[in-house]
Amino acid sequence: MQLTDMKYFSGTVITPDGPIEGYVLAEDGLIAEISEGVCPETPVSKGFIMSPPVNGHTHCADCGMTVPNNIGLNDLVGPGGLKHRYLSEASKETLTKNIKEYSEKSYSNGIGTFIDFREGGVEGCKLLRNAVPDAVIMGRPVSDEYDPSEIDEILEVADGIGLSGINDMPLSYSESVAEHTKRKGKMFAIHASEGKREDIDDILALSPSFIVHMASAEKMDLIKCADEDVPIVICPRSNAFFGLNPPYATMEEVGNRTILGTDNAMLCSPDLREEAGRYLSVLASQGGTRKKFWETLVIDGRKLLYDEKGIGLRPGMKADITVFPSKDGTVDGMFMGNERILRFNMTK
Numbered sequence: 001m002q003l004t005d006m007k008y009f010s011g012t013v014i015t016p017d018g019p020i021e022g023y024v025l026a027e028d029g030l031i032a033e034i035s036e037g038v039c040p041e042t043p044v045s046k047g048f049i050m051s052p053p054v055n056g057h058t059h060c061a062d063c064g065m066t067v068p069n070n071i072g073l074n075d076l077v078g079p080g081g082l083k084h085r086y087l088s089e090a091s092k093e094t095l096t097k098n099i100k101e102y103s104e105k106s107y108s109n110g111i112g113t114f115i116d117f118r119e120g121g122v123e124g125c126k127l128l129r130n131a132v133p134d135a136v137i138m139g140r141p142v143s144d145e146y147d148p149s150e151i152d153e154i155l156e157v158a159d160g161i162g163l164s165g166i167n168d169m170p171l172s173y174s175e176s177v178a179e180h181t182k183r184k185g186k187m188f189a190i191h192a193s194e195g196k197r198e199d200i201d202d203i204l205a206l207s208p209s210f211i212v213h214m215a216s217a218e219k220m221d222l223i224k225c226a227d228e229d230v231p232i233v234i235c236p237r238s239n240a241f242f243g244l245n246p247p248y249a250t251m252e253e254v255g256n257r258t259i260l261g262t263d264n265a266m267l268c269s270p271d272l273r274e275e276a277g278r279y280l281s282v283l284a285s286q287g288g289t290r291k292k293f294w295e296t297l298v299i300d301g302r303k304l305l306y307d308e309k310g311i312g313l314r315p316g317m318k319a320d321i322t323v324f325p326s327k328d329g330t331v332d333g334m335f336m337g338n339e340r341i342l343r344f345n346m347t348k
Contacts, residue, residue, distance in 0.1 A: 005029070005346065009323060010039035014050035014298050016312035024049055026319035029347045034315055045342050047325040048334065051313055052112025052343055053272055054301030056233035057212050057261025060116050060128070060135075061087060063098035065266040073195045073242045077264065079168055087119050092127060098265070099131040106270040110322035110341035113305070114270065115233075115261070117162035117189075117212075121150065125157040136305065138162030138189055146176040152184075160187030160209065166198050178206040193217040195242065200224050210304060212261065215239045215246040222247065223254045231257040231304055234296070236278040238263035248279065249286030258292075259301040272297065273324060277335040290331060319346040 010023040013034055023039035025032045065086045067076065077083050087095070106114055116135055118124045121142035128137055139158035141150050154161065161181045166174055174190070181188040187209040192198055194213040200221040203211060210231040214222065225232060232251065239246050251258055260275050262268045268275070276297050283293060302311050313321065321344045326333035 006032075007319075007344065007346065008039050008041050008043040009045050009049045009321060009344075010043040011047045011049055011323070011326070011329065014048065014294075014312050016308070016314055018312075019048075019294070024313060024321065026321065026344070026346050029319055031313055031315050031317050031319050031321075034313060045323040045325070045344070047323045049313065049321060049323050050298050051302060051310065052110060052320055052322040052345075053297060054259065054305055055106065055111050055114035055262055055270055055272060056210070056259035056301050056304070057235055057263055058102070058114045058116045058270065059083075059119070059264045059266075060099050060102040060114065060132075060270075061090075061095045061119065061124070061265075063102045063265035064090075064094065067266050079164070083264065083266065084119065087124075095127055096131050099128055102265050102270060103132040103135070107343060108340075109269075109271045109273070110324065110343045111270055111272060112302075112320070112322070112343075115305075118158065122153040122157060125154055129157050138187065140164070141177065146173050146180075148180060151177060151180045155181065155184050155186050158186070160189065162188075162212075163190045165191045165194065166203055171202060174206055178208070182207065193221065194239075195244065197221070204228050204230060210259070213239070213246070214251075215244040217247065219247070219250050219254065222251055222256055226255040229257070231259055231300060233259045233261040234279065235261045235263040235268075235275075236282060237268045237275055240278060241267055246282070247286070248283045248292075249288040252283070252288045252292040257300045257303070258296045259304060260296055271341075273334060273341055280331070280335075293331070319344070321346075 007026045012019050020036050022036040024034050062083050117138045118128050119140050125137050125139040137158040138160045139154035143150050178188045189208050189210050192203050192211040193216045197216045212233045214232050262270050262275050280293050323342045324334050325339040327336040
């Protein structure tokens with residue numbers, strides 16, 4: 001008789017209908033049961049039990065770079081900045097090592113997948129695809145002018161195009177790239193209002209799948225994003241490094257969909273617990289709610305990439321589970337102690 005592979009998990013279970021206090025039974029690669037109440041057997045892990053979250057914005061290839069103290073935003077990541085010089089000078093072997101190291105850290109921190117703004121044109125996209133086949137890649141062209149053939153080559157490898165700020169290039173360039181990308185049925189995204197406010201009307205006219213940062217946005221900018229249902233990927237730790245104070249409570253007030261991203265690997269590890277802790281602290285200080293915190297951590301990133309069936313655990317789905325341990329079973333307890341986030345992918 002063949003033995004089945006069974007594992008129990010107990011605590012707060014994130015389901016499509018919201019959180020419940022109970023347990024999950026995973027058996028033979030599938031979720032066999034989700035119930036409220038006391039776990040019938042000793043669980044392999046306790047805490048907040050959920051589908052592996054999405055890291056909504058990364059730059060993984062700069063993982064091995066050292067950042068000088070007190071460097072400004074433009075000097076570090078702007079056009080011609082230190083990061084771009086590092087990426088252009090590093091060997092393929094070094095960048096591949098950085099990418100694989102970043103991916104391994106992501107998995108060990110419970111992350112399901114990450115959406116990477118991959119510099120270096122088609123070659124940069126190929127480097128990431130070969131190193132991490134299941135990464136979500138937003139390629140960045142290297143040509144100064146719109147080159148349809150380059151966009152086609154990138155989109156053969158990548159899941160979409162991700163550009164830097166709208167003021168970093170002629171508007172006509174962004175318009176041409178965005179239109180081309182959408183015509184191919186791929187995602188288009190762009191950094192927006194990070195260090196300083198940018199024209200949201202020009203940005204939204206590109207019909208982006210999502211935008212990144214909005215740390216320096218005004219309330220009306222956020223209202224327009226909500227009206228157009230354009231998700232915003234927020235990067236709390238990266239913004240804090242540059243002394244930015246994003247309007248998270250206003251995003252909640254106007255109804256923005258928000259997704260957590262850890263941004264540049266040279267600044268922030270791929271640890272959504274640390275990112276979520278910073279976000280919750282700022283959100284609470286501004287009068288935001290725990291409900292918004294959960295939507296940002298658990299729901300909106302998966303909603304961007306998957307259909308509604310991919311949000312929350314339910315019986316019958318593949319048993320790919322992340323557990324955020326909590327010292328006392330509360331949200332605050334998630335950020336106490338050093339117990340490691342765990343990912344159980346029983347489908348492999």
